[in-house]
Amino acid sequence: MLKEGKCFLNFGLLADDCGNGVNLADSVYFKKKKAVKTCMNNGTLVNNDCVCYGGYVGTYCDRLMTDCSDGYREMYQDVITGSYEILPPGAPQSFTVTCVMKHGGRTDILRHFKTVDKLNRTWAEYVDGFHYGQRGTWIGLEKLYWLSRSKTLDLIISLEKIKANSGYFKIVYENFEIGDSSTNYQLLSAQLNRARSEINATDCLSDLIGSSFSSYDMDNNQVQGLGCPAKYGGGWWYNGACAQCNPTGNLYQSGGARTGNDDEVFWGPIDWSPLGINIWLQN
Template sequence: MLQVDGSQYICNSLITAIPGVATDCTALYKRGERTSGIYSIKPNGSEAFNVYCEMKSDSSWTVIQNRVDGSLDFNQTWESYTNGFGDLKGEFWLGLAKLYSIANQADYILRIELKDWKDNKRYIEYTFTLGSPETDYTLHLSEISGNIPNALPEQTELRFSVMDHDNATKRDCNCPERYSGGWWHRACGETNLNGKYIKPRSEGKLERRRGIYWKPQKGRFYLIKSTKLMIHPTDLESFE
């Protein structure tokens, strides 16, 4: 296995080697790569690291989170969420430090793809900015498109919180400890895509709230079966 920042990813033999390491998956796409898979990238000012690139018909996305079957425990520490954990061929969290190194290069779009337990697929896209480690990777969002009601506060400071590093605004409640996993919280009870993998038969509202769910400010509570978070630059023509 290949060790990356203390997290186990997959064997070197499964990594596509590209001469002259690119800055992200979009740069690889512009060089002619069209096969989804694991590549090495080197964002400006960063060390090289491996990512999963999802190649679509007209663009490429750098995947920062993938959850499909509950095989990986996402109730991890601040250090793990910073450095990344999991298997890039399966379930994983890329890491806040790596996400920051990519997003700090240009303006990016965040795309969230969701599938519920009836296999309905939905998505939503935002323009976003991500703060430095000194801000606890504060996230600011602005919705641009999608077919599911927005559930993440826009134009609001969302600090990333984990059980051992709680930065939620509502400090009388440790959101990650109460609801599991690490996420950008404003207050407890909001959407959390890094919660415990829970199937619909789980009983009790509190237990379901520990799971992966999408909760619009006005609307129903969606218990989620699979999630994928991806980014690519807003200006695809000029990005190199």
């Protein structure tokens, strides 16, 4: 304002001097400059909006996304597939996951597509997670626990069909949740949504609720000596009848028909041998 012919800047104005002021009734007014954002965590400013990378979201790239669905809604709609750092609510630390963004943000749990890749892994590997070959991945039970406890999630299973009958066989479970390490990652909840699944999809998981995860070196099946992980060729949730599905088994890709081997990948009574299998979580 003007006082005795002099200009004084009010507190909070960003003008450096009175050179651009406008005289109005013995006062000089300035428009306050628009505040410039400062993007955090290596975000870049584009048209005064922060563009975030690597899993960071928010107005200032100030937080990690909680899962891939959160990332899709907040920032990454134009990305197809990539690796991102996430921090589910309550998790003691962040971790890296693979996100498939084109379907609204899906978090990779299992990606199994090569006949040479065997998933008959140790308990420690199933807990920590592992990558194999060019495309294969298992997220790890500890990460899966933190993801499933944080919000209501869908578990989506997709089996790639034989070439003569191309496409995917999809099964969708709602309200998927597992327990923590003290329960050996017990399956707590999984509700088949038949309206969103193939019409003849088998409900493999309902009978397994209450079962703990097992591997060949940590058989938590209630029926001792049954040896489901060794019989089926991979880790999974098993009960007294093992399971009606085997997503972590071996991919024989025998030209179409099921081989009849206990350790091949299958889901229920489907009579064809899949080319591969994906399992995702989505909010």
